[in-house]
Amino acid sequence: MVNLVAAGGALAIRKDFPRPIRVIDHQWIPMSDGTRLAARIWLPEDAGSDPVPAIIEYIPYRHRDFTLPRDELIHSWFAGHGYAAIRLDTRGSGNSEGAPMDEYVRQEQDDMLDALAWLAEQPWCTGSCGMIGISWGGFSGLQTAFRKPPELKAVITLCSTDDRYNDDVHYMSGCLLRNNLAWGGQAQAYFARPPDPAMVGDAWRDMWRERLNNLPFPTAEWMSHQRRDDYWKHGSVCEDWDAIECPVYAVTGWADGYTNTALKLMAELKVPRRCLIGPWAHGYPHLGAPGPAIGFLQDCLRWWDRWLKGIENGIDQEPMVRLWLQDPAPPAAEYNERPGRWIAEPDWPGPGLGEKTLGLSETGMLVDGDGDGDIRVRTRLTVGTLTGEWNPHGIGPELPLDQRSEDACSVLFDTGALSDDLAIVGFPRLHLRLSSDRPAAMLTARLEMVTDDGTSTLITWGCLNLAHRNSHEDPEALVPGEPYDTVLSMNAIAQVVPAGARLRLALTTGSWPLLWPSPEIATLALSGEACRLVLPVRADQDIDATLVPFEESEIPEPSAITWLRPFARSRQFHRDMASRRTELLLDKDDGAYRIEDHGMEVDQLGAERQVIVDGNPLSNRGEVSWRIAQSRGDWNVAVEATTTVTSDTHEFHVEARIVATEGDDTIHDITMQRSIPRDHL
Template identity: 25%
Template sequence: MAVAGVAASAVVGAAQEYPDVVRTSAYVPVRDGTRLAVNVYRPARDGAAVASRLPVIFAFTPYRARFTEKDGKVVELALGDRLALRSLIRAGYVVATADIRGKGASFGHRRGFQDRTEAQDGYDLVEWLAKQPFATGKVGMIGCSYLGGTTFQTATTAPPSLKAVFVGASDLDKYAFVRRGGIPAQFNTRPDEPPEVDLASVPVDADADGSLLKAAVAQHDANTPMAALWYGMPYRDSVSTFTGTPFWEEVGVYNYLDAIRRAGIATYFWSNWQDEPTAQSILSAANLPGARFLAGPGSHCVPPPGFDFTGEITRYFDQHLKGAVPGATPRATYWVEGLNGKGGYVTSEKLPGEGSRAQGWYLGAGKTGTARSVNDGGLTPRAGRAGADRFTVNYDLPDPEYFAFWAKPMDDKGLSYTSAPLAAPAKIVGFPVAHLAVSADKPDAQVFVYLDQVDAAGKAEVVAFGRLALSHRIEGKAPYAAMGLPFHPGRKGDVMPVQPGQVVRLNIDMTPVARVVPQGARLRLTIAGADPRQRNLKDIRQNPAPVITVHRGGADASRLDLPMAK
């Protein structure tokens, strides 16, 4: 592992070879005849598109590629630089954006979300773009969040013209992401948007009076509702009532990795540390030979600060679409919080967690011995005497912001175990795993775990978290390389309620970490039974609330394994 040099951390502008842009838009029919709204942005000089053929970068969105805000301002995905798209146009790429079927200005309706229909639509549009007179025949795709998913899913269909993808904050295993541990994630269960949102899309060029836009949006009424789809499939092998298929398997990218490998599509995965999909991005990189990985210190899809993000993207596509000879291309580049007292980027040929060793921290009674807040000595390097602590699940939690991508401290909502101040800095890189011995007075309950860093003044921040329902505790062999992490299949036959009072083992992998915890700071593990980011708390609330007991010490010693790096 090496500290990234100036070239990787300095922010530099993209090449200004083509200062202007010429845009056109049209409806493009895909294989079943559905017309999708496609926008093409060609590099230009003096208002005229360049005549030479250029490679194409494609972004496929459900969030409207072009729309008008209430103040009349037109927003265009391709003209922003959050995904370096404007810089790519300047650097000599044609950029194309399209609305997925059932959204924006496109016709049709959504059968599912990032399903095989969308993947095949992506295939058709990639090949259509490759055959246009402005194109060299080589296409790259880029996106983050849902757009990262459309990018990854399109790659699974292996379009012959798709040569490289840059995938941000997406998933390898959608079941393990959306319903991790049997518990739905908050930002995948939001309400669907009203028709007015899509009606604000800018009509394509030939639709001067907007009549085609209105006809397209009318078809969106048949869209499958997102929250109902996810909530309606509690098990990995559930058959969706909306699609009539075992939908988690249909949208699980891991089922199609061989197609990406055989096609030789270059892959680059990016996600930031304070963002739940980062675990999936690391696993994606671990499962595709030659894949690269990037993580910054920020939140969901925020360009990594202090890093030449647009330059990195441009150089990556230059290599795979223009044949440029690459410089040093480390497998992984990521921010380490607290490195050298502040934080910085490092480069490595190992992904975060590879090469780290697990160091156990055991739950103990501590000096105070209270159930709600166990302080100095409550988290120690050695197992103590046998004992147990219990708490009643608290469902009365504060409402989070609409998109709470990261958890906040929960130490007053369950059990907390806090270490003594660290005698030396601790470098943690990889996936913490909580190994808990628990029992409950109900057949099922949900368990949430949070790892906090607490400074000398008592200020705490959550650095990792995880979740698992008691009934989903059964483990099995993952259908992909899982980097040694526990894998919970979640099939209907794997789900087992517990007998009240039965002690069971829970192995909960948490979101990945890359940080140096300074000397004098404390580590804290919190165990709770509900999370304020759950949108369905009112529906799942048990009355009376479950009482969960955590067993520590002795043969059933509960512990937290931290991935320690050199």
């Protein structure tokens, strides 16, 4: 997260605000069980005599150091405009007391209810509270709203999910994502970090040992729930849409991994709601990459003013849905900006949307009307290397490249050249009738646009573990040779395909390294006459012209940060032609920096390796390692964590080693191991 401050240098910096600000660097907030959570609070100086509503961001990412540079670009701005802004660390993280916890457990939510009650009672608070957050913080806002605390009056949720199983970092339509290990290995190191002695005093070492002695084993825990069981249903607000009773503003970007939830919330919630989807990756839109960035803080202020202060400013009368309709751009691993324009719908699905249906023909064509023929899909294990990262952050070579070499190893269906521009807006889906020669199999689908020079640009994609064809709760093995009807849904998108280009559907039996492969290589047989691609399409609407432009992006003055080593990203694939071995090497250097206000130096370095031998799905092996060091004067601590995953026909094998050091002394060295039965995966 700290690397997001790199965008700050190009933004307008605001130094004067309507209300002068004071900062409480360390505030204990008591929980009902006696545990204290640590918060940083930005307040208008006169809030004691002129109370204000409170806006809370609640995450386990350490407000004292890791997110401090980014926090300064958000929360002081809100305080300067008449709000109390609170960055609260969850139990067992940052300077908060207690042991670290798994994702989104009930205790985390209970703590937030206690915190809201405490905040609402403070003399500087009006009693009205809002929650804002991205990723974990976005989840927290929705999950807290689900619990209906009376103090919570509105939520802004960014890059989050309504369904923890089917639309999060762990699983996608029943397929195991590589990001389950990538995030699990990173979280393993995050959970092990100590508090800051400058804040908690001599208790820091005992607090650290409590954390180290109670570390979760996240990668293994998540892999032990391979179907949508009660573990995932907890914290999934789609379990009861009516439980949320406060207004919700949902925000994401087309380059993010969480593209779907914002539109689903618009379709299902009954409360006042608003949706914004730009071209961005996993980040706040006022720092948005790819650009254009927008004046998102100003837009948030309008939302807070309406629902926390009761100011009738018209934001609730504007179109519910605002989307960045992307124009064509040559494929690239990263963009500075994506061309396009803003469009709007009064609700979702909006009246401007329609559908275009294309059949799959054994001739390799997408045709109007029904498809035809018998189609076989059996592809190499290493197809998928150019699909990009599942959850780009806008900070390196993460996005899909030209798909031509992938297409050469896929089963393709093309339209002819389009006679007119076609705007695809929404969720493409693929209706299928198929059979498999193996009891376990998956299918992936890429939707692409192909230009005259042959360039193939990925528009969106989807996958399906075919054992989950009817249910994510009760998967069923395939009976070889038996035909099944099912639907594969792709991620939401808003993209113009220009006249003269062709649409392409590319089918494969996997997508490496994004998806962990099935234990056997399957051959799928599709019945062309029963297979069809359904595209959500949109014509230009008058409502688009009514949209008021966003203000220019601005930020408050950033923290004084000295970079000791810049952040960097490297993403490479190595192929050994003799052994047929392919390896992903992903270096994640979050850099080293010193926070000048309190002198702490932070150094974070991660790496990810995944390797597979083509033709042998059981050869797949993943490894994630992180080293995080913190220092100030004579205080010098570090955590190193390495997590690996392998599999055989029947089980996954997960191992994590965590080493914690203080100076030259190793104070904790533990290896955790777990073998987990494969459950239709």
